[in-house]
Amino acid sequence: MELRNRDRDATPFTTKDGSTIREYVHTSLQSLAEASLPAVRSTQRHYHARSEEIYLILEGGGELEIDGETRSVGAGDAILIPPRSWHQLTAGDDGVTLLCCCVPPYSDDDTYFA
DSSP: OOOOOHHHHOOOEEOTTSOEEEEEEEOSSOEEEEEEEOTTOBOOOEEESSOEEEEEEEEEEEEEEETTEEEEEETTOEEEEOTTOOEEEEEEEEEEEEEEEEESOOOGGGEEEO
């Protein structure tokens, strides 16, 4: 069994899109990470050629744009982001924290910007 703890094992780092990430699990098949953005900050608009992502908003909220459609998102919302879908998350006044599951796993070399 592999057991990882947020504070003990998941050291935060900043990804290419500008969010702060704590990666809990990264296998050859999938990855699970916690991402956060401070108030009114945005990720850089991007897409992943191979990875499908699922966001689960844990705290806070904001606006999520996927391929030109923008929706308000908040705690409890789960959002599917298909491969090759342009997307950008903008945190609201309280910031945003979410879980992000990627299949195949997240990698910088699968992240593309305009």
